[in-house]
Amino acid sequence: MDEKPIIVDVEHVKKTYRRGQYIIPVLEDITLCIREGQFMALMGPSGSGKSTLLNLIAGIDRVDSGAIRVGGVDITTLSETDLAVWRATHVGFIFQFYNLIPVLTAYENVELPLHLTHLSPRERRQHAEMALQVVNLSDRMDHYPAQLSGGEQQRVAIARALITDPTILVADEPTGDLDRRSAEDVLNLMARLNEESQKTIIMVTHDPRAAQRAQTLRHLEKGVLTDADCQAPV
Amino acid sequence: MLIVRLLFKNAFRHKFRAFLTVLSITIAILAFVMLRTVIGAWYAGVDASSASRLVSRNAVSIIFPLPLSYKDRIQQIDGVHLVSYGNWFGGIYIDEKNFFANFAVEPKTYLDLYLEYVLAPKERDAFLKDRKAFAAGKKLAAKYGWKIGDSVTLRGTIYPGNWDFVLRAVYWGKTDSVDETQFFFHWNYLNETLKKTAPSRADQVGFYMIGVDNPDISSAVTAAIDKSFKNSWAETLTETEKAFQQGFIAMSGAIINAIEIVSFVVIFIMLAVVANTMAMTTRERIGEYAILKTLGFGGWAIGSLIAGESVIISLCGYICGVVLSFPAAAGFKQALGMYFPIFKVESASLVMALVSSLIVAILAAVVPIHRAIGIRIADGLRRIG
Numbered sequence: 001m002d003e004k005p006i007i008v009d010v011e012h013v014k015k016t017y018r019r020g021q022y023i024i025p026v027l028e029d030i031t032l033c034i035r036e037g038q039f040m041a042l043m044g045p046s047g048s049g050k051s052t053l054l055n056l057i058a059g060i061d062r063v064d065s066g067a068i069r070v071g072g073v074d075i076t077t078l079s080e081t082d083l084a085v086w087r088a089t090h091v092g093f094i095f096q097f098y099n100l101i102p103v104l105t106a107y108e109n110v111e112l113p114l115h116l117t118h119l120s121p122r123e124r125r126q127h128a129e130m131a132l133q134v135v136n137l138s139d140r141m142d143h144y145p146a147q148l149s150g151g152e153q154q155r156v157a158i159a160r161a162l163i164t165d166p167t168i169l170v171a172d173e174p175t176g177d178l179d180r181r182s183a184e185d186v187l188n189l190m191a192r193l194n195e196e197s198q199k200t201i202i203m204v205t206h207d208p209r210a211a212q213r214a215q216t217l218r219h220l221e222k223g224v225l226t227d228a229d230c231q232a233p234v
Numbered sequence: 235m236l237i238v239r240l241l242f243k244n245a246f247r248h249k250f251r252a253f254l255t256v257l258s259i260t261i262a263i264l265a266f267v268m269l270r271t272v273i274g275a276w277y278a279g280v281d282a283s284s285a286s287r288l289v290s291r292n293a294v295s296i297i298f299p300l301p302l303s304y305k306d307r308i309q310q311i312d313g314v315h316l317v318s319y320g321n322w323f324g325g326i327y328i329d330e331k332n333f334f335a336n337f338a339v340e341p342k343t344y345l346d347l348y349l350e351y352v353l354a355p356k357e358r359d360a361f362l363k364d365r366k367a368f369a370a371g372k373k374l375a376a377k378y379g380w381k382i383g384d385s386v387t388l389r390g391t392i393y394p395g396n397w398d399f400v401l402r403a404v405y406w407g408k409t410d411s412v413d414e415t416q417f418f419f420h421w422n423y424l425n426e427t428l429k430k431t432a433p434s435r436a437d438q439v440g441f442y443m444i445g446v447d448n449p450d451i452s453s454a455v456t457a458a459i460d461k462s463f464k465n466s467w468a469e470t471l472t473e474t475e476k477a478f479q480q481g482f483i484a485m486s487g488a489i490i491n492a493i494e495i496v497s498f499v500v501i502f503i504m505l506a507v508v509a510n511t512m513a514m515t516t517r518e519r520i521g522e523y524a525i526l527k528t529l530g531f532g533g534w535a536i537g538s539l540i541a542g543e544s545v546i547i548s549l550c551g552y553i554c555g556v557v558l559s560f561p562a563a564a565g566f567k568q569a570l571g572m573y574f575p576i577f578k579v580e581s582a583s584l585v586m587a588l589v590s591s592l593i594v595a596i597l598a599a600v601v602p603i604h605r606a607i608g609i610r611i612a613d614g615l616r617r618i619g
Contacts, residue, residue, distance in 0.1 A: 088530020103243035
């Protein structure tokens, strides 16, 4: 089997948080690589640093030391402005609590990231409708988040994450706030995106059932990866 | 378009809070505009004064008179084309609360000098012919229901006794800034009566009103008049009509300053209200701003969203305040029109209120913007859920 190129390369990353006068180590010398098209799950107990690692890979937090290359770009060297532009283009986010803008409809929430692109209003409309079609919510596009179930809101969030065709999709406990059936729907959708569109997905989860849907499973404990640094997809 | 929709939706997301904030701004703008209008009303006389008219009065104080004999000497000074004179009469109509300005003037020269007072030719003739005649401004006559031919009695305060007059003319202003609440009558009627009742006060005038050929020579004429009466027992102080009016206003300068300060305090209160609303709003939405940052929206976009929301709320309050200021000014004028005959909302006040609203909106957004832009995305996201 041909190995696909490495899309995310995390190299000797360290991260600490300051809480008052205390410095709390969160990640210690993390080295990890993820290949293009890989669906990887990160598991570990609370406080192990999973979400922090995800945030660092997604460029919404800064490392203390080490390097993170995504698609060949060392994002640890980018300025805040450049990092924002990079995120808009390369990362799709799926959060535990969906994080939709409550005053915007499903369609408007999905369309929102496209306002950072040069697409025309017509093109934006086409893209947003297509993304909602992919998550099977075409008939709910004019509904506000409060009018949708948790599972539907998460599917809208997935559509929003997909809309810019990002390099990687990061999902932080995407099923953490869903009932079993909705969680299953969301996981099926993510698996489908990975299989059919070859989307690289990094998912943090507590849920072993969710983790089983990933091709690769990594464990973090007390800020340390317990598995091998870099491994090929299963 | 979506961003504009988001701005408006955010601004009115908490309808009751938005309503209260807009209401506060409305009241602040209304108060600001009304206070500025009061200040404007104070200066209305200055605005209406002519550049080609001078006023000469006793150099010691306006309460001291000047001899009538000065008229001919002033008339002979180069550049003077017309001289009129008058006295503040200070009469009371029925009750002290019925205040209006009333003067004894030399009628012919006065009307020739004050061309902004427009009289129907027949009424003008009737007014000039009848020594006991008086002319009243349109608004004053309307207020007391006076008709041509009506007899009106004023009770003298400076000149004791009851003074009977007959309304022979009603004037109206050539422009909006002309005071239409004045009452003026023949100086000779006053003087002849004084000759009988208080001869020592006769043949004295309170002030001369002097028309000059050209406003450019006003200062030369002013100096020439004052020089003519230098070292006399009644020296003159001559100034332009504008300066004369400003001198009166200066007497109530402390009140005007106080009103001016209060008008800006109102703006400061408005700033506090909007800043409080924006601070609460931003604190509640910090998670949403973190989401927008996560999606790639930069500080500029987030700052614009917060500032835009602040501007929308402030402008809504501004519009409501301005709309209400017109009926409020009309009501104010109805109630206090005798004291403020020219009371209209000036466009300059509206522009000043608009600029103040925009400055308040931006200032109120500064700290929230700083907070929203400065927050780490991870910290902001932690606030959700």
